[in-house]
Amino acid sequence: MKAMKRSTLATLINATLFSAVTSTSFTTLAADEQAATAQSKQLEVIQITARKRVENAQEVPVAVSALQGDNLDAYSSAGMDVRFMNAKIPSLSIESSYGRTFPRFYVRGLGNTDFDLNASQPVSLVVDDVVQENAILKGFPVFDVERVEVLRGPQGTLFGRNTPAGLVKFDSVKPSQDFDGYGSVSYGTNDSIDFRGAVGGSLTENLSARVSVLWQGKDDYIDNRAPGFEQDDILGGYTDRAARIQFLYEKDDFSALLNYHVRNMEGTPIPFYANAIKTGSNELVDGFDGDVVYHNAAAREFQVVDSQGASLKLEYDFANYTLTSITGWESAEVNSRGDIDGGYVGGPGAIPDQSESESGLPDHNQYTQELRLSSNFAGDFNYQAGVFYFDESLTIENFGYNTLAGGALYGYVNQHQDTTAWAVFGSVDYTVSDDLKLTAGLRYSDDDKDFVAVRKIVPADLSACNFDLMQCETDIIRTEDASDDHISWDLSASYKLTNDVNLYGRIANTFRAPSIQGRITFSNDVTKADSETVTSYETGIKSDVLDGRGRVNASVYYFTMDNQQLTAVGGSANTTSLLNADKTTGYGFELDTEWVLTDELNATFNLSYNNTELKDDSISIPVPARVSNGLLTITDPMVNGNAIIDGNSLPHAPEWISNLTLRYSKELGDGEFFTYADVSYRSEINYFLYESVEFEGKALTEVGLRSGYAWADGDYEYQVAVFARNLFDKQQSIGAIDFNNNTAMINEGRFIGAEFKVNFF
Known part of the structure; x- marks a missing residue:
């Protein structure tokens, strides 16, 4: 490995700090360094579609980060689900109380802890240009993906409702006329297997196709030690299968892309550990073992997900315009049954009530249609204009079971929700001069929800009333509706300070549509939250430094949110209720950097600070009776x-997130040896709206390694690698169930594996 000169390291550190604090050009530093050393490698230009056009990420006036290539491969090792991105990108965190099937995204501290199957989130997920509204859709496995983009801040003008915090965008590898493909298989801890592959190429002169598949599995490895229910290897396993097939037709100025995707997952839900958190602290109890549970309902726990979807994207280029049509359909089914109290009669610790429940989504369909016209003028003025339609229908089933009667059904609620939304939008780009560009966007959105919940308690003598939770009726029907319209807007400016340094500023406003909740198994009430609106102000710098061998992007922001939708989770019962807070404020900064340290050593370093504060002295929420x-x-x-x-911060909103990666490569024989290391950190978080000693999640640091050897032979490229995630086996609580006892969820333990991969052309 070439030695890195002391002056290079000093310049790098000074450049990073100087950019983050002062937003100043690096032209002089780059010139000095270029004279001091001749180095050949430069960072690649990252092309993104954050504004529905292909653009250089360094020239887009939006705080955006992209994951691709080695970073994406390393993070998703070990059969990880979408939560592998947690704390890998500035201001982004992801958690789940369901496991692999119901991820909850948080950007700049804004998210939603709601666990009901019709919950909305302020962070939208868009996969291959189609919004994935329901949280079950957001858990689709990540494979054969070209790029992941995270757009921070409101994105309502181009992407619509439910984007006040930002947007996560996945773009699959598309078919092409060139034949290529890959296959990889890995094996690791707890007999985990991860196989993924893809092949694509031309079918005719104008038609190409690509097929992508994924198969992931892990054996059950968690033992149950509840007296009378002992059983080895009963929880923790899964089998996750997914596939995608795409056809691309291209002729002259017309293209049509058809995408069909399907998923089946069978396994067990994330395990709950009763009284795993010490009273008076946020430490796990002495002798805690994540491979052991004490459940009296473990034999009945399961989780099954089936989803499928299709989209058709049509594009026609004519003269100075491009007409785009995107039609999408998504459908999901899920059933998840778990031992919610996490224990048995008598332990571990005090467990006031036995709680065993199941949530299901037996029927779900989402239809979307977007029609967009974009100009391609050679002059200073360009625009986009379009219309959008969204229709979703879903049915939810919630079941309550009497654990002490062998899991007999005693509670059932059926919920149905229909949502329709439509919008018209436009965005204008104007080049004032060679250095200054302005963008303005506007969107009118209309949203309507109809909701009905029907409760049937079976048998009647075991109704919710018998649990002394409240005075209530046995069989009830509750209906609710919510509608609203909103005008979202944004204004941004990008100024080219030098050829390598761009400054930008952005003001944006958007909303999250009204929400309704009615898990009335143990309650009579359906709750509704009005629309929340956010106005965000941010400014930043995007700079290429050291003659293209470094990249430093930094942003600072401030937002105010009115009528924020909050979810009071748990408290006195295993349910949720919605409310609006008068105001929430947030501010922070983000630093996103990449470096070619030497021809053999690359690095990235990311850092973000996010401060959120609720401002409403009229809100009080129930807490557990204990x-x-x-x-x-x-x-x-x-x-x-x-x-x-x-005055509290928002739940699951860490103030600090940072990530460091290093990649070293060295020519060896006829191939290349490589080592990749990453360290991610997120600071303390609160699990609930209220603050408590026990339910403050400790700061979490995780380390990953990946080392291997790559070589080529003719039209084939081979790679063998060994890898580890959570290298130091750091396990702690990452979530909790509060209504019954100090029940904890914990992070994945250390995972070690090996992988073989082949690319062919």
Whole structure:
């Protein structure tokens, strides 16, 4: 490996700090360094579609980060689901109380802890140009993906409703006339197997196709030690299968891309550990073992997901315009049954109530249609204009079971929700001069929801009323509707300070549509939250430095959110309720850097700070009853048994997120040896709206390694690698169930594996 000169390292460190703090050009530093050393490699230009046009990421006036190539491969090792991106990108965190099937995204501290199957999120997911609204759709496996983009801040003008925090965008590898493909297989801890592959090429002169497949599996490895229910290897396993087939027709100025994708996942839900958190601290109890549970319903726990979807993208270029039509259909089914209290009668610790429940999505369909006209003028003025339509129908089933009666059904609620939304939008780009470009966007959105919930308690003598939770009826029907319209807008400016340094500023406003919740198994109430609106202000710098061998992007932002939709999760019962907070404010900064340190050593370093604060002294929320007997330590002010949350940060909103990667490669024989290392960190988080000692998640640091050898032979490229995720086996609570006991969810333990991959052309 070539030695890195001391002056190079000093310049790198100074450049990073100088850019983040002062947003100043690196022209002089780059010139000095170029004279000091002659180095050949440069960072590649990253092309993104954050504004529905292919653009250089360094010239887009939006805080955006992209994952691709080695970073994407390394992070997704070990059969990881979409949560592998947690803390890998500035201001992005992801968590789930379902496991692989229901990810919840948070950007700049804004997200939603709601676990109901009709929950909306303020971070939208768009896969191959189609919005994935339901949280089950967001868990589709990540494979044969060309690029992942994370757009921070409101994205309502071009992407619509439910984007006040930002957007995560996946783009699959598309078919082409060139024949190519790959196959990879890995084996690791707990007999995990991960196979993925793809092949594509021309079928005719104008038609090409690509088929992508994924098969992931892990054996059950968690033992049950509840007295009378002992069984080895009963939880923790899964089999996840997915496939995608695409056909691309291209002739003259017309193209048509057909995409069909399907998924089947069978396994068990994320395990819950009763009283795993010490009272009076946020430490796991002494002797905690993540490979052991004490469930009296473990034999009945399961999780099954089936989803499929299709899209058709038509594009026609004529004269100075491009007409784009994107038609999408998505459908999902899920059933997940778990031992929610995480224990058995008698332990571990005090468990006031046995809780066993199941949530299902037996019927779901989503239809979307976008029609967009984009100009391609050679002059200073360009625009996009379009219309969008969204229709979703879903049915939810919630089941309650009597664990002490062998899992007999005693509670059932059926919910149905229809959502229709439509919008018209436009965006204008104007080049004021060679250095200054302006963008303005506007979108009118109309949203309507109809909701009905029907409760049937079977048998009647075991109705919810018998649990002394409330005075209630046995069989009830509740209906609710919500509608709203909103005008979203954004204004941005990009100024080219030098050929390598761009400054930008952006103001944006958008909304999250009204939400309705009605998990009325143990409640009579259907709750509704009005639309939340956000206005965000940000400015930043995007710079290529050291003659293209470094990239430093930094941004600072401030937002105010009115009527933020909050979800009070748990408290006195295993349910959720919606409410609006008067105001929430947030501010922070983000630093996103890449470096070619030597011809053999590359690095990235990312850092973000996000501060959120609820501002509403009229809101109080219920907390678990065991606060009164000292088993839970609430740190918020209490009034009439409720916690006052004014001034709290938002749940699952870490202030600090950082990530460091290093990649070293060295020619060896007829191939290349490589080593890739990454370290991710996120600071403390609160699990709930209220703050407590036990339910403050500790800071989490995880380390990953990947080392291997790559070589080529004719039209084939081969790679063998060994890898580890969570190298130091750092396990701690990452979530909790609060209504019954100090039940914890924990992060994945250390995973070690080996992989073989072949690319062919």
